[in-house]
Amino acid sequence: MGASAIAQGLFRETPEPTLIGGRNRDTGRIVFPCPDDAARWEPIDLPRRGTLWSWTVQRFRPKSPPYIGPEAFTPFAIGYVELPGATIVETQIVGADFDSLTIGMAMDLVTTDFAIATNGDAIRLYAFTPATEA
Amino acid sequence: MQDVYIVGIGIHPFGRSEGLSGLQQGANAARAAMADAGLEWPDMEFGFGGSDSAGNADTIVNELGLTGLPFINVKNGCATGGSALIGSWQAIASGAHDVGIAIGFDKHPRGAFNAMPAEYSLPEWYGEAGFMVTTQFFAMKLQRYMALHGISPTSLGRVAEKAFRNAVHADHAWRRAPVDLDTILNAPMISDPLTKYMFCSPAEGGVALVLASAKKARELGRDKVRIKAAVIRTRPPGSFEVFAPSMDIERGGAPTLLASKAAYEMAGIGPEDIDLAQLQDTESGAEIMHMAENGFCADGDQEEWLANGWTNIDGRLPVNTDGGCLACGEPIGASGLRQVYENALQLRGLGGGRQVPGDPRTAYSHVYGAPGISGVTILER
Numbered sequence: 001m002g003a004s005a006i007a008q009g010l011f012r013e014t015p016e017p018t019l020i021g022g023r024n025r026d027t028g029r030i031v032f033p034c035p036d037d038a039a040r041w042e043p044i045d046l047p048r049r050g051t052l053w054s055w056t057v058q059r060f061r062p063k064s065p066p067y068i069g070p071e072a073f074t075p076f077a078i079g080y081v082e083l084p085g086a087t088i089v090e091t092q093i094v095g096a097d098f099d100s101l102t103i104g105m106a107m108d109l110v111t112t113d114f115a116i117a118t119n120g121d122a123i124r125l126y127a128f129t130p131a132t133e134a
Numbered sequence: 135m136q137d138v139y140i141v142g143i144g145i146h147p148f149g150r151s152e153g154l155s156g157l158q159q160g161a162n163a164a165r166a167a168m169a170d171a172g173l174e175w176p177d178m179e180f181g182f183g184g185s186d187s188a189g190n191a192d193t194i195v196n197e198l199g200l201t202g203l204p205f206i207n208v209k210n211g212c213a214t215g216g217s218a219l220i221g222s223w224q225a226i227a228s229g230a231h232d233v234g235i236a237i238g239f240d241k242h243p244r245g246a247f248n249a250m251p252a253e254y255s256l257p258e259w260y261g262e263a264g265f266m267v268t269t270q271f272f273a274m275k276l277q278r279y280m281a282l283h284g285i286s287p288t289s290l291g292r293v294a295e296k297a298f299r300n301a302v303h304a305d306h307a308w309r310r311a312p313v314d315l316d317t318i319l320n321a322p323m324i325s326d327p328l329t330k331y332m333f334c335s336p337a338e339g340g341v342a343l344v345l346a347s348a349k350k351a352r353e354l355g356r357d358k359v360r361i362k363a364a365v366i367r368t369r370p371p372g373s374f375e376v377f378a379p380s381m382d383i384e385r386g387g388a389p390t391l392l393a394s395k396a397a398y399e400m401a402g403i404g405p406e407d408i409d410l411a412q413l414q415d416t417e418s419g420a421e422i423m424h425m426a427e428n429g430f431c432a433d434g435d436q437e438e439w440l441a442n443g444w445t446n447i448d449g450r451l452p453v454n455t456d457g458g459c460l461a462c463g464e465p466i467g468a469s470g471l472r473q474v475y476e477n478a479l480q481l482r483g484l485g486g487g488r489q490v491p492g493d494p495r496t497a498y499s500h501v502y503g504a505p506g507i508s509g510v511t512i513l514e515r
Contacts, residue, residue, distance in 0.1 A: 006259045007259035010259065031379075031380050032379055033379060054274040054278035054281075055277060056273035057325065058267065059322075062264045062266065062267050063245065063246065065250070066258065066261025066262055067263075068262040068263075078264070078265065078270055078274075082383060084383075085383075086383070087383060088380060089379065089380045090378065090380065098326070103277070103281045123262075125259075
């Protein structure tokens, strides 16, 4: 079975995962995701490492629709990660004990296969995980 | 601009009303408000009203009478009721009308609110990934606020404990049994750092307010509670709001800061002049953060305030005297008007077991909602 990104234009997977933000051509303001308006927004690569701005744990299963995660729900962490010089992005957090999450900790971008499509393919989403190396 | 008075108030109890539509609950509230004012539906020169999930408010004429009055539907998220009030206030303040009604009602299914990305101009993946959950926002805003300003989980519990204690005396409230602090703090976590007693629930209910000019209010013998300020503001740059895939590193203001400042200016008074307040308490941390955003204390001082009971009914600034959203639940279209209902009741001295002592003269209400909208009213007796 394969895997496909949850949406086009959010992130690239090679050579390493990279979020695609948008920079306003007039003001320089950077947002995520890149708005679908090429006249005003230019796609840019966002930094892959940032710091945890805030977090919580989603402890009940979000309603479907719109949520497409597994029916057998396990709580997951979400947060905002500040990407230096760019923007603060909302993200799922993977590979972390909930008790270990601390505002200001270093976080790296990864991808996670968080759901299964009806054709059996994994649905891939960007996520952040606590940084393990300097 | 001429002065505008609240001459009639009515509420259909919040919570669950099996067998009644949201609109019917709104109609019940309207009948109660008109009876309170000594008026009838044909006396209403106009109406403003809305719901989030219970249909178009103008169909309420089927319930109340086909008088041909102009009725304007309002749909403005959590500020729907407050927006109906502002429309009504303007209609009278401008001199165009002498008396009219603002109505808010709602009826939501059980469980968390279920927003869809397209309603907020967001891409589908945002909801598919599990981000379309309002509780996450409140938890994350609070988590950071607690870290920056030294707010303890115990303070979160104290807010909820106060809400349920106050609601014992509010016959329109939904959850009217006291809950002790330990139970609140040790309840299952819903979205860290908030336990299940610290969140309000979507609910049902209706509220209506009859507004009148000074001349009409005097005729009715109801020239007691005056609207000193009624404002709504959307978000400024750099604010942190519900359903934001990203936000600017340069942090900015908040819609509540704008609405609060404008309301104080309109009323010509400051936070130190307010005798009681209803503050949006979608969760207990929201009440804490909104105490500061509305100017009642500095960031971090809430620890001392709550430890000393200063927001209790008999405290220096009673907050959420009817138990707020935590105890009343949140029918979105009605919630902001409930706050004004409660304030008008308090200023008239009719609060019963929850009456604020000392003959209060000024009352403040504040509502906040997605995607970054805030409404403030100030009433004066």
